[in-house]
Amino acid sequence: MRMFRRIFGSLLLLPVLALAAPAAKPSLHIEQAYSYATPAPGITAVGFLTVVNEGAADRLVAVESAAAGRVEIHEMSMDGGMMRMRAVTDGLAVPATGRLALEPGGYHLMLIAPKQALTVGDAVPLTLVFARGGRLETRLQVRSRDAD
């Protein structure tokens, strides 16, 4: 009976500890997360999204997806009239009470070696890793490129 009470007592403590933990990433959320359909597995897909930050400055340091071999953050820029893109390896700043937009013509995600073709209507799971905010799960809604 004494053992039972001890176990039961520790179970009751759990919700209290959860509440006492430091505020976990309440200030970041994701909007406008989408990708475009691809014709076959293995073909690199693009990803766009906007990080909305209602808290202190943060940094998007990595992106992962179980649906792809790896995910890179890229920057698109004009170079002598040519569109070029390069991998961003040191992450992207997320301004305090501001937004980080990954959108056509600018920053974007590259989903390299997707395990399946991306079909319109699919939702591709994605994990964003922030320096302060930790891991944030989202999904890219797959659109038709023709519809945009």
Ligand SMILES: [Cu+2]
């Ligand atoms: Cu790219």
